[in-house]
Amino acid sequence: MSKFKLALVQLKAGLDKKENVSRALQFIKRAVSEHQAKVVSLPECFNSPYGTQYFAQYAESIPGPTTDALSAAAKEHQIYLIGGSIPEISEKKLYNTATVFGPDGRLIATHRKVHLFDIDIPGKITFQESAVLSSGDKFCTFDTEFCKIGVAICYDIRFAEMAMCYANAGCSLIVYPGAFNMTTGPKHWTLLQRARAVDNQLYVAGVSPARDEQASYVSYAHSSIVNPWGEVLVEADETEQIIAADIDTSLIEQVRNQIPIMKQRRRDLYTLDSPLMRL
Numbered sequence: 716m717s718k719f720k721l722a723l724v725q726l727k728a729g730l731d732k733k734e735n736v737s738r739a740l741q742f743i744k745r746a747v748s749e750h751q752a753k754v755v756s757l758p759e760c761f762n763s764p765y766g767t768q769y770f771a772q773y774a775e776s777i778p779g780p781t782t783d784a785l786s787a788a789a790k791e792h793q794i795y796l797i798g799g800s801i802p803e804i805s806e807k808k809l810y811n812t813a814t815v816f817g818p819d820g821r822l823i824a825t826h827r828k829v830h831l832f833d834i835d836i837p838g839k840i841t842f843q844e845s846a847v848l849s850s851g852d853k854f855c856t857f858d859t860e861f862c863k864i865g866v867a868i869c870y871d872i873r874f875a876e877m878a879m880c881y882a883n884a885g886c887s888l889i890v891y892p893g894a895f896n897m898t899t900g901p902k903h904w905t906l907l908q909r910a911r912a913v914d915n916q917l918y919v920a921g922v923s924p925a926r927d928e929q930a931s932y933v934s935y936a937h938s939s940i941v942n943p944w945g946e947v948l949v950e951a952d953e954t955e956q957i958i959a960a961d962i963d964t965s966l967i968e969q970v971r972n973q974i975p976i977m978k979q980r981r982r983d984l985y986t987l988d989s990p991l992m993r994l
């Protein structure tokens with residue numbers, strides 16, 4: 716059993732990359748000093764505006780200037796830092812990539828968004844990440860002294876199978892840096908976080924950029940942390956801010972004993988057969 720504080724930084728990312736990174740560093744410092752956070756996460760695409768027209772221009776290799784700054788911040792504050800995501804360039808391909816740094820500043824995990832955000836809701840929103848990005852083909856979990864944590868990015872949350880793989884791998888918490896929009900956000904963002912939490916009886920956190928009404932892509936914001944009961948422990952509004960909550964792994968054991976769906980699965984009728992289960 717363990718208990719630790721998770722803080723999510725709902726950051727407003729603008730056109731100035733240096734300014735975005737510098738604001739992120741200020742908020743990380745505050746997450747530690749004001750909330751005593753041991754694990755801190757930034758949102759999807761935190762050093763760049765979110766949009767296919769920006770990814771190539773803002774892309775960096777990893778390691779690069781943005782991730783060097785994250786590494787130094789994790790070390791300075793002795794925290795696990797989930798660096799939201801950034802546009803990554805590697806071997807001439809672009810990815811939407813999350814990085815995770817340990818309290819010693821070492822890069823301990825990366826996640827390239829597995830499910831690219833390609834949707835078409837006529838008159839509302841059409842978006843095609845796959846026009847410029849390549850998808851990742853690996854899962855991402857990392858161990859801490861508190862619990863195992865899984866990381867996936869935004870649209871990945873719509874795929875229940877992926878969260879189930881993370882639960883089967885022993886994760887107590889899944890963190891989704893994500894930038895839902897003003898069409899799907901109000902309908903699905905919190906619902907999906909609650910669904911993944913209830914399906915898998917674990918904690919789920921969604922960490923979004925703050926809303927910028929002037930941006931070409933307007934984020935819904937509303938970062939939140941949901942417990943294994945599916946209860947929203949804390950939810951941001953649309954403004955730039957930090958939210959934080961205790962992650963208490965004893966609640967996972969309690970819920971799994973009280974509602975023992977993990978033991979009641981009919982594996983004779985259905986199985987999740989993924990080679991990537993071997994994380």
Ligand SMILES: NC(=O)CCC(=O)C(=O)O
Pocket residue numbers: 759831832868869870871873893894895896899900903
């Ligand atoms: N950045 C994203 O993947 C957005 C996902 C989203 O808005 C959705 O509805 O799904």
